[in-house]
Amino acid sequence: MSGYDPSRYPAVAVTVDLVVLTIRADELCVLLIRRGEAPYKGRWALPGGFVRPDEDLDRAAARELHEETGLSRDDVHVEQLATYGAPRRDPRMRVVSVAYLALAPDLPGPRSGSDAAAARWAPAVDALAGNDRLAFDHELILGDGLERARSKLEYTSLAAAFCGPEFTVAELRRVYEVVWGDSLDARNFHRKATGATGFLEPTGTTTTRDGGRPAQLYRRGAAELLHPPLIRPAHDAQTRT
Amino acid sequence: MSGYDPSRYPAVAVTVDLVVLTIRADELCVLLIRRGEAPYKGRWALPGGFVRPDEDLDRAAARELHEETGLSRDDVHVEQLATYGAPRRDPRMRVVSVAYLALAPDLPGPRSGSDAAAARWAPAVDALAGNDRLAFDHELILGDGLERARSKLEYTSLAAAFCGPEFTVAELRRVYEVVWGDSLDARNFHRKATGATGFLEPTGTTTTRDGGRPAQLYRRGAAELLHPPLIRPAHDAQTRT
DNA sequence: GCAAAAGTGTTCTTCGTACACCCATGG
């Protein structure tokens, strides 16, 4: 890194953009904001905003998340996804955007925040392949976020971030089924999920909210990584050479 | 993203930093540059530099890599690692750095580029835990890079990026052993590596450069992801509950 | 009782591991 010459390296704006995912009505949904200003006025976009002068990137992401959803970092899993900086991705000026992935439980309470003209939860697949394209390169970002979420469910305890503080094994299984778009054997899933060390912590109480026999309630355990992992069904896709 | 007001959001500089890894003499090594200017003058740092006004981030990383090593993108695997933007990580000004991970084969040819005062390949573990600390937050970045490399070897064909264009199974195995710091059963490794679909493509020729019976030479195959993956030995670390 | 969902047991197969063994070269 040599000396910094402002005339040679003009100002760059740094933003954070959020891929906020949740599960509503057995669908994987992403939070979208309708843009109230040009460019892309009226189009849907991922929530986000400028990083403030003395603000860490993670903090900026948490702040934006709170502004748009009212959620705090304790309720939601947030992690950095990737950074997007193509020269003309924003027509106004050079904008480098650090994207974050957030996984939230389905929140029945208040949703929209302050400055957003309109916000909605859109089914993730519709947002990716729908008729009205997202603003900027946000479909690219969303695609990367979905891929990250899908693969991280396999080897981390992240699926629990989609559930409330207490949940049943069946509710957890629905998370996997919705995110992977695949059905799983309830019996084997139960064994694997309860068998993975540090994944689930029984609360001792039960619930019948899913119907049928009362189910044990669990909290998320301390483990971040799953041993052994839950493997996504192979779907016998390719056979090469 | 609301309107942009330069007085409220002052200039931010964006740089790329590179974690360039290679294997030399059975050690995982990282490329370091000695800084010729303040801050951290005289200290070792990861190679990197400012992103140019009309330059994509990936392109900036490739350019810096070429400047420092002479390597082009065809020889080396390069991928984005993460972005670091703590407010005071650079004492001069706000600098957001997009870090890249590069995996290169051991190059016997020319090494140092143009503007680097001094460059060296340092064993990665020494650079992380050595007596002279790296400049800026580069130890944090290096640590993340090493972790990424180690885990990606399991489920991608990335290990081949450490080898030359043609290599033997034993040479590939050495890569895994060095990166993971573990010894692997040569016979089982052979079966798994040659059995993974699209991982290795036999050239038809053999070599005796490793001694003993001639070994088949391979090129990297088309597959990016390994099916099935090569699993890192468990080392029977934890046994819980 | 019946439907519905939770949870357990069992069988079969597949896969990882350990290691015996043979192959092809250089010296």
Next chain:
DNA sequence: CCATGGGTGTACGAAGAACACTTTTGC
């Protein structure tokens, strides 16, 4: 012919998939 590493065969045990079966609720 012997040392060295390449490569194959095999046996055993662990883990995953499929599914029969029992348990406990609501209606």
